[in-house]
Amino acid sequence: MYKPILAIPMGDAAGIGPEITVKALADNAVQEIARMVVVGDRMVLQKAMEFSNVDLSINCIDDPRDGNYTSGVVNLIDLDNIEMDKLKMGAVQAMTGKAAYEYIEVATRLCLDKKADVLTTTAINKESLKAAKVPFIGHTEIVGALTRTQNPLTMFQVHNLRVFFLSRHVSLRQACELVTKNNLLAFIDQSVSALKILGVKNPHIAVAGLNPHSGEHGLFGREEVDAVMPAVAAARQRGVNVDGPIGADSVFHFALKGKYDAVLSLYHDQGHIATKMVDFEKTISITIGMPILRTSVDHGTALDIAGKGIASPVSLIEAIRLGAEYAPFFNQDH
Template sequence: MDKPILVIPMGDAAGIGPEITVKALANKAVNEMAHLVVVGDRQVLKQALRYSQVELTINCINEPREGNFFPGVLNLIDLGNIELSQLKLGAVQAMTGKAAYEYIEVATRLCLDKKAQVLVTTAINKESLQAAKVPYIGHTEIIGALTGTKNPLTLFQVHNLRVFFLSRHVSLRQACDLVTQENLAAFIDQSVIALKRLGVTNPRLAVAGLNPHSGEHGLFGREEVEAVIPAVAAARRAGIDVEGPIGADSVFHLALKGKYDAVLSLYHDQGHIATKMVDFEKTISITIGMPFLRTSVDHGTALDIAGKGLASPVSLIEAIRLGALYAPFFKQSQ
């Protein structure tokens, strides 16, 4: 089987994105997983090679089919949009925010045109985007706008633990209000579809409880009684293999041990804490519901260590690995 083509926008030039990109592509195992194409700036990447003490040959191309996919080669679509003399590593800058948006824009177009199968994103900086007057706060919003996608589904994976999120960037109070039977019914259905797109034939799901001990039959909150239990019962009647509510202090452990294919987390921190306690560096974000698969590191630009050669590429390597792993299944489901 041909290797999938994965495209990597290099992220904010003032952060660790360029460094982890060159370090990841210098990893021999990474090159065996997929054909990798970077969208970025040649001068910035050459600088990253120097301070990272990594040896790669940069091969500038116009599109993926021109790539020279051999170890030691970084295939680059060079946008040349960074003035190196004005670049301040570790600082928020409008120039790098604008450039980061342009890398994502080009990479997204390659995926939409089916010239690449998976988009693998590194870190961008919200303040730099704002300084550049980019009207979006992050990757998901940018790619959603570029593809016309509304309400994509976020999945975290670390080792064999997968976690979906009913809600993400809302207050805890708002997150509780979103735990309704209607929302959960749709959430369960979306999660089943997402797992099947990733090659999980008969998904086994578990819904985490919201309240302590899943509410103890309404003693510690009514959300389980009024929303979770009815939604799970309806899904089971429809033939979906789902259980819940299961206490959040045990459900993630059970899934990690293989009892479930995914846990449905009811709010942001519930799932984030669980996955990152398993392995902080290897927790990867996967976005499903767009016209193509997207995997991403789950860390920021780390401006405090930018340019020092200290950044770890582990998260990016894992994002590449999962992108390559799921690409054949995702392609078949389209």
Template sequence: MNRPYIGIPMGDPAGIGPEIVVKALNEKSIYEICKPVVIGDRHVIEQAINFCSLNLSVNLTENAALGRYEAGVIDLIDLDNVDLSELKIGEVQALGGKAAFEYIEKSIDMANLGEVDAIATTPINKESLKAANINFIGHTEILADLTNIQDPLTMFEVRNMRVFFLSRHVSLRKACDMVTEERLLDYIIRCTEALKRLGIDEGVMAVAGLNPHSGEHGLFGNEEVTDVEPAITQAQALGYKVVGPIGADSVFHLALQGKFNSVLSLYHDQGHIATKTLDFERTIAITNGLPFLRTSVDHGTAFDIAGTGKASEISMVEAIRLAAKYSHSFKKEH
């Protein structure tokens, strides 16, 4: 099987993004499964190589197809948009936010043109984006806007457990209000289709309960009775393989044991806590519903350790591996 091209925007240049990218691409095994091309700034990448004391060289290329893709060499599309004399490592600044946005923008252009088969993104900083007058709160919102896709799906994968989210960055009170029969049915359908695009069409999806023990038939919370159960019943009648609601204190454990192919978490922290407690560094985000496959580390810019070479590359390695793992199935289904 041909190695897929994976685009890697290097993230906020003041954060750990450049460091985890060069560390990940120091792994020879990455080149056995894909052709990784970094979208970033040459001076920042070379600085990160020095921070991490790595023996790597940089190969500048204008197109992914022209890269060398061999261990010891980082293929880079250089946007040349960072002045190192102005860059303040580990600090919120407009320069970092603007540069990070431009790397994402270029990566999306490449994916839309078919120059890369998937993108694996690195950390960006919301405050730096704001300082640069870029009014997005995160990657998902940027991706949705730049691809004209409404409400893309977020899925986490860690080990053999996959978790979708009915809501993301909203208050807990609003998240509860979003647990409606209509929205749940829509998400069950869309999540099932998203799994198929990744080549996963076997198994059953589980819907987590919202209230403790799924409300015990209305004893302490009736959302399961009024909305969750009716949505699942409708989905089953339409032929979708889904069960629930299953108490959140057990459903993730059961999924990890292989009983379910995925879990639909009903709010942000419900699924985040389950996955990140299991293995924080190997919890990888996959954005479904876009015209291309996108995976991502699920940690921040870690300004407190940026520039020290201490940042772990494990999440970055896993994000690249997942992008390579699913890219062929996604491209075929899409």
């Protein structure tokens, strides 16, 4: 059975990225489903292994196809861009922000050049990126620019629950203003296409209501009447298997139980809260709509515990698992 190659930029050197990377690669179950190539700094990873009590050997390579994919080995593309005497664990630093961007840049290029099948990202720090004058606020924006993708689509998955987001990092007021028939209809089409790329045939999706009880037919809020219902009706006329609006207090539960293949969340926190309450550590971010597939942990750099050897690798292990699971469908489609 073909095991996909996953390119893993190790994240911010001052955070928990290097630690969870070595811990995840030490997991034998992970080694059985995928071949991992880390893009990072050798000395940082060596230090992470020391304070995490992880015993792995580092194999420096230039091309993922030349890796040694046996248990106990970390295949590393070493950018050697961290000055260890200046590295301060748990601190915001321009040096680590710049280096983190460079790891993503190289790992993304590996995927674009078909030397790796999936980009699986760890955590980066927005403040460190800013200190380094990197003109992006996060992974999605960075990878979108590197792949020349205008509007990458974010999907969260936790267990059997998949969630798409109509809007992401905008104010709640702005998010409500973005709930229009045209925006939602385009979003429904985009989400259905993404599910098909991931191997879901004839996706059955649901649109969450924006207001409590989906506005009770306009009694408290007209977004459902004026935008959501018309968009759903138009999509159904096109043959899309979509229901909604369905109250946000129940629709995520129904999807988790298998009634829907995905839920369309109408603003950031609506879907984030739902997924993270199911299982915080196993909530994974998947970016679709680009020429490459990206899976990612959904947590930050955790600077407060960086360097202590206590960070959990569960989220990265799950991101690797989903990357390996979806890679055959994505690559077949592309």
